[in-house]
Amino acid sequence: MKKTIAILFVFVMPFSVLLAQELPKWAENARKAVFSIVTYTKDGQILSTGNGFYIDEQGTGVSDYSLFKGAERAIIITANGKELPVKYMMGANDMYDVVKFKTDFDKKAEALQPATLPSSTGETVYLVPYSTQKSSKGQTGTIAKVDTIGEQQYYYTLTMQTTEKTVSCPIMNAAGQVVGMIQKNNDSESKESFAIGIRYLTDLTINALSVNDLALNSIGIKKGLPEDESQALVYLYMASGVYAPNQYFDLLNDFISQYPNNMEGYLRRATYYINIGDDTHYALAVEDLKKMLDVAEKKDEAHYNIAKLIYSYQLNIGDKKPYASWTFDYALNEINEALAITQEPIYYQLQGDIYFAMQKFTEAYTAYDKVNKSKLASAATFYSAAKAKELIEGTDKKEVIALMDSAIAFYPKPYGKDAAPYLYERARIKSDMEDYRGAVTDYNDFYDAMLGQTSAEFHLIRSQAELNCRMYQQAINDINKAVELDPNNVTYWVEKGGIHIRVNQAAEAIQALTRAIKMDPENAPAYRMLGYAQIQNKEKDKGLANLQKAKDLGDEVADGLLQKYK
Template identity: 65%
Template sequence: MGKITLVLTCCGMAFQTGMAQEPPKWANKARKAVFSVITYNKENQILNTGNGFYIDENGTAVSDYTLFKGAERAVVVTADGKELPVEYILGANDMYDVVKFKTAADKKIVALQPTSRPGAVSETVYVLPYSTQKAASGTHGTISKIDTISNNSFYYTLNMKTGEKTVSCPVMNAEGEVVGLVQKNSDKESTSSYAIGIGYAKSLSITALSANDFTLNTIGIKKGLPEDESQALVYLYMSSSNLSKEEYLNLLNEFIQQYPKNSEGYSRRAICYIGYGDDAHYALAEKDLQTMVEVNENKGDAYYNLSKLLYNYVLGLQGAKPYGDWTMERALKEINTALENDKQGLYYQLQGDIYFAMQKYPEAFASYEAVNRSPLASAASFYAAAKTKELIEGASKKEAIALMDSAVAKYNPPYGKEAAPYLYERARMKAEDKQFREAVVDYNLFHDAMMGQVSSDFYFIREQAEMQCRMYQQAINDINKAIEMEPKNAEYWVEKGSVHLRVNQPEETVKALNKAIELDAKNAAAYRMLGYCQVQQGKKKEGMANLEKAVELGDTVAKNLIEKYKK
């Protein structure tokens, strides 16, 4: 029998050939797996039409990405004429123009079996187009070239002519297995055509990082979840900032449906419900929180998460009335239950934070001390203990400084930016304890840790400590630096005037204070110091006038000076 050439003239037409030839036995059943795809834009207008086919009986299918780009929804029309919506996008690649998706399930989906072996050069293959006719139609040819594009993924050049109506139709081998799907040919007259291997299309998936995938995000249809549970959790996190509240809630619902024993899904959905801010959603959140505890085998972790959520909720209220018993007292009760299950440092940390918010500082300090005795001890936990110690009535400032020493000791000199906040706080505490020279040392360490990237306010604060320990030149340098960074700050000019007055530099004092008054005509302190300086210079008339101006602005010290100089 001579070689027979089959030519597909249009979708749905029978084989046309010089001699009659029966299509392969599997063709009539296989055609039911091929469908038409219709995509729609935001205005619900038809965007594109094309083909696709099922690769499993659960409704997983493949087609070309071009059909779906910019689509807000899509449907498939099966060979039996049934219209089924596309529910999820399961992966996409714009380079090879292929997309994987899932449709709503029909009673019995007929799917093509992906081949377990790659095609071979010269192997006969068949293209099976979409058809609503009972008789299958198609064309066949051979594989002329195979390119490997990744592990177990291939790109085929076919010795046959195909047209636009066969794009994304399946390429089958003689055993009735799908080898690939037809790609669009840029040369309509070419006698060659191309197909992306089914292994590549089948391997498309949603991963933890797919939430930021540009190709996927050009498709408005919702995406499926990663099949791996841990990746699905990361995907939830990554998607939370990209989706609307309603879209994110739908995604959470899908996650819970897919992973009903994962407590994180209930926790995140509870947080989402709380974001709505009404009692109806608070009630739903409470139910999810209870389920979160029930399904979590680690009860300590479950009660910790419940307590932390309540703690954050109450902090966010800023004094407003809470929902039901969602109070700090309830949060404390839940963290205490967590500690009954497992005395972790992390749990003591939260317990301390709750006590701190309740202004129960001795109890908070005890909790932070428990953290500091645990492997979780850190610069932050020692700082929390130091800050709490400061607020305990009758506590020594030196005890708080000792705790800050422990915080700083978590870092090795020369200190970097990570240590900077703790150096700054220790300097502040030392200054308040009148250890001014030691405070300046810490401020210097902070400055170096920040590589000099500090604010004008820092120079202003360090200058004040330097003045207290008579480091006058350093103080002058610092207040000048503060002014250089913020020249229109009247308070800095007043401070500069004060420094020069202290070291008996009257001309510099007058210049600085006049500048302060120029910037702020109601600055009483500037008038008082200017008046005092002028009196000392023998300019009593001008000095008394400025002192009287200070009194007018409410300065009581100036009033005493006027009484003194009137005598």
């Protein structure tokens, strides 16, 4: 029996030593970098506990993703027993089960120095566990395998048995540098363990596309901004359509704090304040716009953005009294300040829009004309010029058509949906000029561009143009399509009756107008037209009765018809 116990002692002793070995002298300081982590749910209940460690003296820590998934809040507890909150997440990867985050740095702690070179097979490594005791004990093992998982990023297999209590503890080399972080092992009896290389952890970042990162979004703790300013700007833009208003406001504040000399933060926060829509927040917006102008390297861009913001504000306040001096005149003054510095086409475009809103159409056209002589010219800019030109008193409509021709010239034939609005508008102008055949041609091109996906109103309008150029069958076809698409619209039935009267189809007119009157018994024009159609159809008594009904309803034309046919 004693012999058996002695044999067992011989086999167990090396494993026991492995679990609690004395580590090199640097371990006493290294353990100060290791901390415990507690994560919490939304209602303040403990979600999970685990480990992590500092990788720099700015409070950057790393741990496992599993610990943070679903967490709304987290704290770290340093080796000195100090509790510090996790401020925000800096990266996450659910496949490799890792996170990086920012917390405060305990001045009494240490930050581990990442190894500059990867460890190699057979190299001795050391596991430094979390401990509140002044002890340099830990575990020792060797590198069994090195796998490459990215550029200078490695995954290690270790000859070392670890437990759940050591997950996310650091693995160090003989020089006291951290080479990796212990990961969960599904086999608790295995004599092997695994570690993610430190380079993968240091490279873990938030980028512009992280707004939609599922791993990050499964963590309720605030997310940090990308460390690259241009990436942070894109992140800010993408977050505006994803984040709740209060989250986005916090993000704006973080951006301004991190990039205080970037004018975009102040502009976006001012926009946020304006959207709230009260004087208190308008005043805050004023301060941000002043700060934006102050920090802007390109003052013209700042003036342009202020002009654009005030212009948009004016368009959306309706009949409300504007805040302070936030008028179109203020917006115009700002865009003129921008133009005094740099004559950018986009500035002239906004100047034209402001003049147009102020109903100063001559000035608007002049501004749009400058845009159309630049590389910014497009179908939309020629259309803007056409609208302004059309509203200038005394304008020859042919000049407006010429501008619309220039707009449509940006699109090749056969026309697609992008060209459709301009074709429709040119058709309207041609109708106003009584060029009905030209209008019908444009309406036909519009129909083709829309692949036949048109409204009842379109068919009504085209039928009117067709009627005016004696394209009677086409007009009948269109009005029939209109009532097919919208059979409950009394106007279409009245129009249908009118077209049939024009082509001497009295029976069809009577049928359409009877339908209209059933839908609207007080429709005076329908009674008048029905009465006229009945007289033409040799139903004089009925016709006179309906003409009298129209007169009784206030139709003055009906009175003349009564005098004529009595």
